[in-house]
Amino acid sequence: MKAFISELPKVELHLHIEGTLEPELMFELARRNKVDIPFDTPEAVRAAYDFHNLQSFLDIYYQGANVLIHEQDFFDLTWAYLLRCQQDNVMHTEIFFDPQTHTDRGVHFSTVVNGIQMALSQAEKELGISSQLIMCFLRHLDEDAAFSTLEMALPYKDKIVGIGLDSSEQGNPPEKFKRVFERALEYGFLTVAHAGEEGPAQNIYDAMDMLKVSRIDHGVSCSQDATLMNRLATSQLPLTVCPLSNTRLKVFDSMEQHNIAALLHHGLCVTINSDDPAYFGGYMTDNFNAVAEALPLTRSELTQFTLNAIEASFINDDAKAVMRERTQAYLTANQDVE
Numbered sequence: 001m002k003a004f005i006s007e008l009p010k011v012e013l014h015l016h017i018e019g020t021l022e023p024e025l026m027f028e029l030a031r032r033n034k035v036d037i038p039f040d041t042p043e044a045v046r047a048a049y050d051f052h053n054l055q056s057f058l059d060i061y062y063q064g065a066n067v068l069i070h071e072q073d074f075f076d077l078t079w080a081y082l083l084r085c086q087q088d089n090v091m092h093t094e095i096f097f098d099p100q101t102h103t104d105r106g107v108h109f110s111t112v113v114n115g116i117q118m119a120l121s122q123a124e125k126e127l128g129i130s131s132q133l134i135m136c137f138l139r140h141l142d143e144d145a146a147f148s149t150l151e152m153a154l155p156y157k158d159k160i161v162g163i164g165l166d167s168s169e170q171g172n173p174p175e176k177f178k179r180v181f182e183r184a185l186e187y188g189f190l191t192v193a194h195a196g197e198e199g200p201a202q203n204i205y206d207a208m209d210m211l212k213v214s215r216i217d218h219g220v221s222c223s224q225d226a227t228l229m230n231r232l233a234t235s236q237l238p239l240t241v242c243p244l245s246n247t248r249l250k251v252f253d254s255m256e257q258h259n260i261a262a263l264l265h266h267g268l269c270v271t272i273n274s275d276d277p278a279y280f281g282g283y284m285t286d287n288f289n290a291v292a293e294a295l296p297l298t299r300s301e302l303t304q305f306t307l308n309a310i311e312a313s314f315i316n317d318d319a320k321a322v323m324r325e326r327t328q329a330y331l332t333a334n335q336d337v338e
């Protein structure tokens with residue numbers, strides 16, 4: 001199965017670019033930018049990644065982002081991720097970035113977007129990997145901060161396809177951002193939101209009904225509510241599930257207990273994604289492998305995760321058709337052997 005997964009075409013829809021900062025690059029940028037970090041070696045950084053929930057991860061994750069200062073840093077970060085995409089046969093990726101993590105430290109919005117965007121353009125030309133950019137609001141910050149971040153994005157509207165919502169779900173429900181998402185929709189942005197990661201199924205309903213999302217990020221708590229499961233199956237509103245993230249942050253005790261196979265079997269449009277691969281120990285192929293090792297899924301079912309992600313992506317129908325054909329041809333050539 002490993003060889004099949006390695007070559008399987010993939011589409012990533014839930015990836016925080018700040019979460020691709022590998023300890024080695026963190027060290028190099030800390031040295032280059034003369035930023036102090038409280039670790040002596042990349043191995044010591046990795047040893048500190050012992051998370052027990054979302055918040056314990058976020059505290060370390062925001063600290064790590066302090067080494068990102070110049071446009072070149074954002075370019076280097078994004079380019080390193082895109083090279084991993086190439087290795088993992090990722091055809092298309094939709095990338096989150098958290099401007100507030102940077103603008104609150106005095107880094108200009110344009111520095112962040114331009115650095116990331118230069119790497120995305122280069123990847124399209126040199127690696128044949130297409131991409132989109134989604135700007136997230138940090139939900140632990142207030143509504144006013146989200147409104148001013150939205151205004152900052154307007155000059156870059158041609159580079160940003162959608163608006164998302166991340167950071168601490170508990171205590172920061174979708175309702176807090178209802179008005180700013182309304183404004184974003186008026187401006188013509190698509191919307192997505194993290195919901196039902198650590199929070200209840202109600203947050204998924206509220207993300208759909210109040211924030212008018214086109215996809216739910218995570219969404220695994222939907223299985224607490226049979227009515228919601230049926231609504232998601234009927235509407236085919238996609239869930240961007242992140243298996244290794246969920247086990248590292250103890251949303252599930254083990255991969256064997258993950259509900260991703262159950263969601264797929266119930267007919268939901270579920271996808272596999274890496275979230276913050278440098279922190280959770282795996283990129284796209286690693287996530288597929290972890291799922292396939294723990295749960296009884298066939299080659300066609302694993303391929304369905306890619307087909308779902310193609311439908312759930314924010315690209316045009318022609319590009320979707322090309323990716324669908326490539327993926328189906330791969331499955332046909334490498335069908336399940338009984």
Ligand code: HPA
Nearest residue numbers: 016166167168194275276
């Ligand atoms: O999994 C996540 N959840 C919420 N916020 C995040 N920011 C990066 N990763 C995550």
Ligand SMILES: [Zn+2]
Nearest residue numbers: 016166194275
């Ligand atoms: Zn996430």
